[in-house]
Amino acid sequence: MEMSLFLVQLLNGIQYGLLLFLVASGLTLVFGVMGILNLAHGSMYMIGAYLVYYFAAMTDSFWLAVVIACSIAMVIGVIIERFLIVHLYKRDHLDQVLLTVGLIFIFNAAQSFIWGNDPLGVDVPELLSSSIQITDIVEYPVYRLFLSVLCVGIAIGMYYVINNTKLGMMIRAGESNREMVENLGVNIGTLFTVVFAVGVTLSALAGIVSAPVVSLVPGMGERVLISCFVVVVIGGMGSIKGAFVAALLVGIVDTFASVLLPGMSSMTIYLLMALILIFKPQGLFKS
């Protein structure tokens, strides 16, 4: 492989990995703080993408649609937490799995009912629709670079919030010891609602910003969910730092495997996961 193309592939891998991080961070955050495994996390990715499609068409502005879609996702998150998840804190993981599987069914039905089953696409916003020439033949879409910058920005933002704010302190406390948070005199119910809504919104945001570079089809949520699981398991459940490292790892490995090991490329990330688990059953960064 030529050096320049190797670098392009590396860029592809990092860019894919960063997007994976955006989805996985929400899942791992919710698990870390609340101990809830939300299988409907991927559905929120799908809902985010469809919402931005809908509002972009309605308002003629991608950016306005992003804001509206994010707000709706957050409201959905609050509703789900307040009315459903709230009953599950004292129950075991099995009930959580089941309830969130039920949610997947409902979201899929809603998607099919509202938007139909034809593949849909969202236009790249005018501002970012150009490409940059990087080798004699390959151009790189500016929007994809923007995505990477955005994901890195969000990662830095999360890092800042977690390490420097009161909310972050509670999140850290929640990750290490849930009972302790209650003793801190924090209203745990509110904290959980906020964290769940944020987690869900992160997933929806990932769907929203990737809408212009993916096609909107039924079942897109489940596919993301499974990749997301791999990331979270490799990184260590509940560890946001782990999710970041693992997402990049998965993105890069997947990208190179699809070129270098075409026969077994879809298995590669699972093999990677199995290998890591043999040596580190709790993932790379257990929290």
Added chain:
Amino acid sequence: MSVFSSKAEKVFIFAFFFIALGIPLFFNENTFYVNKISTMLILSIFVMSLDYLVGRTGLITLGHAMFYGLGGYLFAIMIPEYEVVNFWLYTFYVMAASGVIALIVGFIVLRTSGIYMIMITLALAQMTFYFFADSTEYGGLDGLFIYLKPETSIFGLNFLDLDNENHFYYLCLLSLFNCYVFCKVSLHSRFGRVIDAIKENPERATALGYNIFHFRLVSYVLSSSLAAYAGYLFSLQYGFVNPTMMSWEVSASALVMAILGGLGTIFGAILGVFVYESLHYGIEHMTQYWMFWMGSLIILMVLLLKSGIAGLIEQLVGGKRK
């Protein structure tokens, strides 16, 4: 002491197998229903094996369909293309081969527990799914066909014709019965005593000198072999296998059925399958958006029906489990 955990179970089991014996006579004109119920019996074996693992051993898996699919695939791969093979012999081969695979897989997944195990089993099942979906030699996404059904003679005696719907139905019923008896007997045995202990309190069981990893592994292998047997039967019923047999939706709906029926009750698996499948069949014929109603039903079930239908029946009939 009785093998049955409750009066409800006893009543249900007797009633179920009594009615089931007569089904082909009742539907003698209509092979569709016989086929449909055969499929449900097969599913019951699968869900029961899952209950053994999740409800009794305390190991939650979201990748059990992997073994269901493997059962079918192992058979489809092992048989020579133009030769009629013996059913019983291949039953043994399929279960043994899947047992060996389960041993290896179990060795990896059982190093983890709880939420980790849920996700790892899921990921490994996806990996197997992709292995078959991307393969050229195993038919890819289109799956494989089994052209010739096995013959079932033992010592020259041939009393089952797998091409006959009714015969196949009774084979499934017998298999389910054996599976139920095996689960009950083994859970009531010395082995079962340890399994129960490990589920309730793994730390204490370890401190009492049990290597819980070994017991979990044995349970995992048993459960997986049973699941593979169910998949093997399924592949025989219509003569083909397909990677979607091991998709995560299959694992998830099996879990839903196990919980709907009543986790840890073993007989609840049968209840769960029959209720879920009937609902699915019914709702699907009424509305295009059946997924919405199924989803709502699942959520209601989680919130309201904590010990499944079996628990409900036990409350109604009385004779609570000890």
Added chain:
Amino acid sequence: MSECILQAENLSKHWGGLKALNEFNIKFYDKSLHSIVGPNGAGKSTMLNILCGTYPATKGVILYRGENITGLKSHQFCRKGIGRSFQKTNIFKDATCLENCCIAAQQRVGSSFNMFKSKHSSKHVTAIAEDALEQVGLLKQANTKASAISYGEQRQLEIAMVLATDPQVLLLDEPMAGMGHEESLIIIDLLKSLKKRYCIVLVEHDMDAVFELSDLMTVMVDGQHLITDVVDNIRANPLVQEAYLGNDDEVF
């Protein structure tokens, strides 16, 4: 003094930078009760957990009847004859008292992978379990669910379970924690009779009980061994008073 059964040499346990246990040496003798005392965080429970294999030691060696058992897995300690009770009650709450002990007894009798014999078929297992219950005085509760008996009885049951595994050494982590006076007396009586037959290692905060029961006492501070001696000498030792007991006479 009788034979030394269990011995730790240079035992250390580090949690990150924290040295919970540091170069600890101790010997436990058969048919005697050896208690370990020290302020909270002195590393008593850590040591107990290492001695029964729950945590691996960072450094050091555990000898059991002269055999090095340091690297063994947690469950193998029990099979060697080192039984333990937990600080927090740790029993099978859904099972009956008898069943709790049967689970323990079956491990010792064996054939736990037999899937076809009913668990009730072995008279031997039941006999051991009943014997263990009898020793702690719980036989009358044999068929009561473990969650239904009193807290003190649950602690007794836990000891019965350990007994049913046929141990040589009993590691008891605060068996009297959270008990009323009456209940404590029952345990004290029980331990008195048990120490005639077993090597007992006792971690306990109830000082009256400790002084009453102990043949030997070890005082620990900050993961370090301070002193090991017979009860009377400990009581008189000024070092102990200063380091551990401080000026707080209430303890005595």
Added chain:
Amino acid sequence: MIFKNKTLRKVVLASSVMATSVLSGMSAHADESPIKIGVMLPYSGVYAGLGEAATNGLKQALKEKGNTIAGRPVEFIISDTEAKPARAPELTSAMTDKDNADFIIGPVHSGVAMGMIKSVRNKDSIMIIPNAGANAATGAFCQPNVFRTSFSSWQTAYPMGNQAIEMGYKKVVTLSWNYGFGKESLAAFSESFEAAGGEVVKEIFVPFPKTEFQSYLTEIASIKPDAVFVFFAGGGSVKFVKDYDAMGLKGKIPLIGSGFLTEGTIEAQGEAADGLFTTLHYADTLDNPKNKAFRAEYLSLYNKPADLYAVQGYDAGQLIIQAVEATKGNTADKKALIKAMEGVEIDSPRGSFHFSKAHNPIQNIYLRKVENGENVVVKTAAANLNDPARGCRL
């Protein structure tokens, strides 16, 4: 006209039976029991849109006949395959054994097709495939009671090989999802392309249903072939065409493909699709009276434009009508019915076609070019193309 609800359907059916019997009077001695048409298409999941279009087309054809053929009313039995192959045999068995369907229309998905074909073997129902392209359906697995009104994968890709040579391409990279339809399409393309002297320098299979194409596009850029031939359908084709453009490859390495690349996806692809060449047995813009009439009526009935899948469903309906009329309403004698079906000439919106020995359409394949968001027919790439039906012994 979509009766999802069974009870509702039965009621309507009953009244239509009454109506027809009143109209035809007591004199007609002919059989007036309904002709049962089972419909096994996906109405949920990824392929739901295709299932709906095919159903619409089918119903349109029958509606033109007032839902009666040779004096017999038509009854639809609809079931959702969810495009899940594992469910196919069970659902098929319901059609053949429980509902005793005369015809079974379905499915869309090749995997489901294979499950269905196995289940209709030696049954009385006649299966009509309105979309699934698997070569084997009218090849190695061909059966007397299985017809196809759509195409074989081979047919849609084979003509492109010669077209590529004509366009002056010598070295081509081929790429598709790694599943039956894609693999068969690539093989058919390579077959004609290499026979005409071209060279397939690399064959890339993307795991289905992965849509992260960046790494493959980068690889293509590094190979720098004369052109790229792809097979994608649905969401994958939208994504691929857009990514291809965004990576700057569009102007430099021409993209050609099987027609599914731009069927039903062209709107979502937008400008990125402009100038693509594809081959298929139909195009929305096909200039013939039948197509215009069909599309106008479809639009008025369903309030959205017809597509390929609607045409194929429509032709399935026409096939049933013509065959049953030829047997004068007799559907009991399946041999005669099959014979009638083998003999029909269908006046399809795609141009007229008839069936090969293996029951696959012998039809024109058109070269199409995307212009202003439409597939415009450039020419007929292959006239009356017959699938080789490899392995079929009919």
